[in-house]
Amino acid sequence: MERQEIIEGLVEILKTIRTIDQEKLKSVTEETDFIADLGTPSTELINIAAKAEQKFDVEFDDDDIDDLGSKVKDIVDLIIRTKEKG
Amino acid sequence: MEIKGRKVAVVGMGGVFPTCANLEEFSEKLFSNKSLIREWDKALEQDKKIRSKVSGFVTEKEMNIEPVYSTLLENYPEVFIDLLNRIPDSNLSTADIGSIWAMLASLDAVKMAGWSNNETQSEGTGVVVGSGGAGHEILRHAWHNFFELDKKSRSVGSHTVDRAMVYRDAANVSCLIKNRGVCESIGSACATGLGNIGYAYRLIKFGLQDRVVAGGVEGTSLETFVGFDAMQVLSRGFSPEESSRPFDKDRNGFVCSFGAGIVCLEEYEMAKARGANILAVIDNYHNNSDGDGDMFYPSFNGQQRLWKGLLGETGTKPDVVKAHGTSTPAGDAIELLSIVDCLGSKDYHISAPKSQFGHMLGAAGAVEFITAILMLQKQKVLPCLNANHLNLEQENFQKTDKWQGPTSPLADFRDILPQQSFEKEINYITCLNYGFGGTNSAILISKDNS
Numbered sequence: 001m002e003r004q005e006i007i008e009g010l011v012e013i014l015k016t017i018r019t020i021d022q023e024k025l026k027s028v029t030e031e032t033d034f035i036a037d038l039g040t041p042s043t044e045l046i047n048i049a050a051k052a053e054q055k056f057d058v059e060f061d062d063d064d065i066d067d068l069g070s071k072v073k074d075i076v077d078l079i080i081r082t083k084e085k086g
Numbered sequence: 087m088e089i090k091g092r093k094v095a096v097v098g099m100g101g102v103f104p105t106c107a108n109l110e111e112f113s114e115k116l117f118s119n120k121s122l123i124r125e126w127d128k129a130l131e132q133d134k135k136i137r138s139k140v141s142g143f144v145t146e147k148e149m150n151i152e153p154v155y156s157t158l159l160e161n162y163p164e165v166f167i168d169l170l171n172r173i174p175d176s177n178l179s180t181a182d183i184g185s186i187w188a189m190l191a192s193l194d195a196v197k198m199a200g201w202s203n204n205e206t207q208s209e210g211t212g213v214v215v216g217s218g219g220a221g222h223e224i225l226r227h228a229w230h231n232f233f234e235l236d237k238k239s240r241s242v243g244s245h246t247v248d249r250a251m252v253y254r255d256a257a258n259v260s261c262l263i264k265n266r267g268v269c270e271s272i273g274s275a276c277a278t279g280l281g282n283i284g285y286a287y288r289l290i291k292f293g294l295q296d297r298v299v300a301g302g303v304e305g306t307s308l309e310t311f312v313g314f315d316a317m318q319v320l321s322r323g324f325s326p327e328e329s330s331r332p333f334d335k336d337r338n339g340f341v342c343s344f345g346a347g348i349v350c351l352e353e354y355e356m357a358k359a360r361g362a363n364i365l366a367v368i369d370n371y372h373n374n375s376d377g378d379g380d381m382f383y384p385s386f387n388g389q390q391r392l393w394k395g396l397l398g399e400t401g402t403k404p405d406v407v408k409a410h411g412t413s414t415p416a417g418d419a420i421e422l423l424s425i426v427d428c429l430g431s432k433d434y435h436i437s438a439p440k441s442q443f444g445h446m447l448g449a450a451g452a453v454e455f456i457t458a459i460l461m462l463q464k465q466k467v468l469p470c471l472n473a474n475h476l477n478l479e480q481e482n483f484q485k486t487d488k489w490q491g492p493t494s495p496l497a498d499f500r501d502i503l504p505q506q507s508f509e510k511e512i513n514y515i516t517c518l519n520y521g522f523g524g525t526n527s528a529i530l531i532s533k534d535n536s
Binding site: 054 | 154157158165167175176178179238240241243244245
């Protein structure tokens, strides 16, 4: 799965989080920070992770979720890494 | 302790009421002797699993609220959308349906109070709002998915706690209006609504707060309904509008209803100084416990002590008693006899608003407090709808040696139980509410005569 394809999938998830300013989702890149740039409440990050597990058919380790950064590239990396682990 | 001379005014009110778009429609329907009780499709769907099929319910659609269901869990309302944009999405994300009603009612009440943002957001402003039930709809689906369907804890999302915690209604209102004073919930079962208002009254009377947003909420919940249905205490066998019939001899249970009532209280002199429209003055609040060791059965002695605590030696006699009047066999009889024991059987009237909209549980005391304010404003008494036939014979408990109260049958008090709304000079109203656990609450309000 290409990284850009994953980012587009993440944006679809972010569209369902109503506390995120939807205007800001038009320019999401790998460097976009969920908290600093999108103003995502920190309580929503686990919801994004759980929805990403469903959308990309992966299951994250609890340790990986604990260590997850708040940038888009961090979760893209985790999705790819988890998929590679099988 | 009370600070002498410090008085408490009611300056705002708002609510969520069955079949009504707003407070004006609620008032119009009540004083037109209408019933707000309907057959409930959610109960009908359960067919023989549920005995009672009627309720004063409020749907999400009627409140212009739309649920968004989770893609991760079955039947879990992940968040609600306010189609009229009255509440910001950040506040909606932490709210169950009852908390949303509390917020909507609070916005209306604060608007009516006319408080500035500085006043609302000061340390002198508190929020005291409670609910009778838990966040059942949130919890049921979340726990079913975790325990029965083997989903991970994170799949239920991060808002199960804030949307279902005991003081969720107060917390959500506080986060919405951004007050800096106290934020708490009082829980006392079906006396919750009045208990929160009474506690708020004391916060102001004792000098701890200058303003409080107070009240009770009961979000529509089939789970709540099922719990009471299982106890065999809900009304059945009548048409919807005839199902709630406090004091009538054929009453066989209460109508389980839902709604919200929020009022704004303010220290009287501050309200007066800013030219506020004072809807009523709270003269006293008293609450106690039966002391009988009985979770459910009402106590004549407990209610006698309640009246004594409320009126003391003031010599005040209310023009109207807004009764708890649930339409349960024992509750109504004990209540009527305790009122008569204290006030006699003349020169006042009893109003039972549950006859028109059922029993809103944790919201009941607050919504019925609002009906008392409306009675003061309109100078009209609300009826005991469907109290058509009163028992000509003594209640069984009146025939026992233990009974210490009036021995007259309920039919002797026909004159103080109006079946229709009517005009009358009203200066004082007492509101009564009781709850499981033997808890009793009473408040005395009056017209502002200054």
